[in-house]
Amino acid sequence: MEKFGSCTISYEGDVDTLVFDWGKIQFLSDARTTGAKPMSFGSVRLEPGKGHARHNHPDADEYIYVVSGTGEQMLDDHPPVPIRPGACIWIPIGVYHSTLNTGSEPLHLVVVYNPSGPEEGLRTMPDVQIIPPK
Numbered sequence: 001m002e003k004f005g006s007c008t009i010s011y012e013g014d015v016d017t018l019v020f021d022w023g024k025i026q027f028l029s030d031a032r033t034t035g036a037k038p039m040s041f042g043s044v045r046l047e048p049g050k051g052h053a054r055h056n057h058p059d060a061d062e063y064i065y066v067v068s069g070t071g072e073q074m075l076d077d078h079p080p081v082p083i084r085p086g087a088c089i090w091i092p093i094g095v096y097h098s099t100l101n102t103g104s105e106p107l108h109l110v111v112v113y114n115p116s117g118p119e120e121g122l123r124t125m126p127d128v129q130i131i132p133p134k
Helices: 118-123
Strands: 002-004 007-009 017-020 023-029 040-046 061-068 071-075 081-083 088-091 097-101 107-114 129-131
Touching: 023 118, 040 097, 040 118, 071 088, 097 107
Parallel strands: none
Antiparallel strands: 002 007, 017 023, 017 129, 023 040, 040 107, 061 088, 061 107, 071 081, 071 097
């Protein structure tokens, strides 16, 4: 991680990796890593055929950007819709959602929580394995 005054450049090798049975997530900017509190920014990899359970964030909006792969996004308990690279998904505070990788390759997503905070809850989940940076 490189600091330039109050600015930071971070790489995946600089941060913890949170590993779940569905894939992994790395928060490249949040209060813990860069000191950023207004929002957090993470890279998610969902393995083929895997997805995370239906949940919501009662105190934050979530934005998901699909970098590569294909999947299905459930929003507000409506039937899932197909997602593909280039999609930006806005999930307002409190809305239930889930994401499933329907492809044969990993589904790579960028996620933003606004404000930051929900990422800390992931660290306390019983099924998480936290791998520190190298």
